Amino acid sequence: MEIPRHWRLKKQRYALVGEVCPHCEAKIFPPRDVCPECGDEAKTLFEFSGRGEVYSYTTLHNAPAGYQAYAPYTVALVKLEEGPMVTAQLTDIDNQPVEVGMPVEMVTRKLRAEGDDDRGMLVYGYKFRPMELQPLAAAD
Amino acid sequence: MTDKSTDNLLLKPSRPVGIVGYGAYVPRYRLPASEISRIWTGGTGGVPIQEKSVPGPDEDTATMSIEAARNALARAGIDPEEIRAVWVGSESHPYAVKPTSTVVAEALGIVPFTQAGDWEFACKAGTEAMVAAMGFVGSEMAEYALAIGMDTAQGRPGDALEYTASAGGAAFLIGPAEESVAVIESTLSYVTDTPDFFRREYQKYPEHGQRFTGEPAYFKHITSAAQAYLDATDTVAEDYQYAVFHQPNTKFPGRVAAQLGFSQEQIAPGLLVPVIGNTYSGAAIIGLTAILDVAQPGDQVLMVSFGSGAGSDAFGIRVTERLLERRDLAPQTQAYIARRTEIDYATYTRMRGKLVLK
Numbered sequence: 183m184e185i186p187r188h189w190r191l192k193k194q195r196y197a198l199v200g201e202v203c204p205h206c207e208a209k210i211f212p213p214r215d216v217c218p219e220c221g222d223e224a225k226t227l228f229e230f231s232g233r234g235e236v237y238s239y240t241t242l243h244n245a246p247a248g249y250q251a252y253a254p255y256t257v258a259l260v261k262l263e264e265g266p267m268v269t270a271q272l273t274d275i276d277n278q279p280v281e282v283g284m285p286v287e288m289v290t291r292k293l294r295a296e297g298d299d300d301r302g303m304l305v306y307g308y309k310f311r312p313m314e315l316q317p318l319a320a321a322d
Numbered sequence: 323m324t325d326k327s328t329d330n331l332l333l334k335p336s337r338p339v340g341i342v343g344y345g346a347y348v349p350r351y352r353l354p355a356s357e358i359s360r361i362w363t364g365g366t367g368g369v370p371i372q373e374k375s376v377p378g379p380d381e382d383t384a385t386m387s388i389e390a391a392r393n394a395l396a397r398a399g400i401d402p403e404e405i406r407a408v409w410v411g412s413e414s415h416p417y418a419v420k421p422t423s424t425v426v427a428e429a430l431g432i433v434p435f436t437q438a439g440d441w442e443f444a445c446k447a448g449t450e451a452m453v454a455a456m457g458f459v460g461s462e463m464a465e466y467a468l469a470i471g472m473d474t475a476q477g478r479p480g481d482a483l484e485y486t487a488s489a490g491g492a493a494f495l496i497g498p499a500e501e502s503v504a505v506i507e508s509t510l511s512y513v514t515d516t517p518d519f520f521r522r523e524y525q526k527y528p529e530h531g532q533r534f535t536g537e538p539a540y541f542k543h544i545t546s547a548a549q550a551y552l553d554a555t556d557t558v559a560e561d562y563q564y565a566v567f568h569q570p571n572t573k574f575p576g577r578v579a580a581q582l583g584f585s586q587e588q589i590a591p592g593l594l595v596p597v598i599g600n601t602y603s604g605a606a607i608i609g610l611t612a613i614l615d616v617a618q619p620g621d622q623v624l625m626v627s628f629g630s631g632a633g634s635d636a637f638g639i640r641v642t643e644r645l646l647e648r649r650d651l652a653p654q655t656q657a658y659i660a661r662r663t664e665i666d667y668a669t670y671t672r673m674r675g676k677l678v679l680k
């Protein structure tokens with residue numbers, strides 16, 4: 183039974199919330215409370231923009247339990263525009279070729295169902311899709 | 323209508339309220355109606371729309387609501403922690419018990435000091451949530467409330483509803499009128515007990531009482547709500563630049579508009595059903611987002627929803643100058659519609675879980 187763990191991870195998993203180092207400004211994901219750049223304590227929450235690019239990727243044809251409904255699917259190492267790397271599934275890519283350097287944006291999707299597909303708790307989290315729906319203007 | 327005065331039928335908040343931010347969502351997959359016709363009728367017979375949107379296998383009402391709400395908050399530009407209600411109207415909540423709204427509130431950083439609840443009233447659950455949000459803000463109990471209408475509708479394979487039952491919807495952040503991109507002047511509801519369409523618990527697909535779907539349900543409730551609203555506000559069709567009605571297929575909204583004296587030009591920008599299908603709780607309100615994407619300050623919009631069971635909510639909406647500053651801060655509804663991957667019937671059955679594997 184993994185329900186409590188999901189509950190603790192929700193903030194970082196639903197919305198890509200990490201930390202920013204108050205000493206050297208490094209952006210940290212996943213949150214680990216210690217800055218990997220300067221070694222000082224870093225507990226200030228920081229919400230990432232969700233924009234980044236594909237750094238490397240691999241396509242899985244034999245999905246592990248809980249993920250079969252989505253196979254085949256592509257998992258990528260995404261370099262966020264703020265610096266950190268995250269591993270996540272790519273979605274909405276259909277048969278488009280994935281390329282290193284491809285711009286992507288974060289979306290919140292169903293990751294899997296816990297245990298039984300029809301009865302288990304649904305686990306939601308971030309994935310990335312090709313960046314194609316940018317607003318026409320940016321907030322100041 | 324009876325000869326009773328309609329003046330006291332209007333729901334008008336004591337503090338003026340409006341739409342501070344709005345956002346749409348349509349998934350990227352499209353199933354052409356001709357593809358459904360190919361499977362079930364050998365391609366003979368007319369089809370009610372051109373194509374419908376289909377959610378990806380990792381999408382549901384919660385994930386789609388999150389994206390629409392992110393768009394609404396991007397346009398609003400307010401701190402999510404100031405929102406005191408997250409209300410999601412849908413007939414396809416992912417859980418039978420456990421709110422969709424708490425997932426949405428968590429993902430948007432609105433938790434923990436907020437109301438969260440799921441609303442149900444067939445296809446008007448979203449506008450029901452909007453009326454409640456107007457009351458919540460209009461009474462000064464809260465500054466902001468988030469109302470969402472979103473569905474991933476399913477029709478039984480081969481049924482007439484399968485051609486149109488689609489996925490999508492919209493989110494509206496309701497707040498004080500002075501911060502609004504569009505002021506909601508007032509609203510009016512018309513409800514009766516009509517057995518036109520229903521789905522019992524544990525049933526995957528809905529039933530429709532064939533005799534009830536057209537005249538006594540859709541047309542009766544929309545025209546009654548709209549006419550009472552026009553009478554009560556002393557307005558006529560010509561006073562509105564745009565109108566949007568619940569859109570279960572291409573024909574019904576066109577006919578109801580004509581009955582009420584609205585032209586096809588007035589409904590054109592909000593008529594999305596031919597290219598995305600019937601998004602149920604999302605249908606009227608996603609049409610409103612497409613209108614707000616093109617409207618000008620001072621424009622008046624009439625929106626009338628319809629939910630089986632049955633009822634309609636009518637809203638009078640006036641666009642403000644602020645719309646021009648805010649609307650480009652999130653993707654336009656037409657951009658979601660243009661983003662399109664066509665699928666065949668086999669892919670559709672897999673994506674929508676129509677194949678039973680065990």
Ligand SMILES: [Zn+2]
Nearest residue numbers: 203206217220
């Ligand atoms: Zn540091």
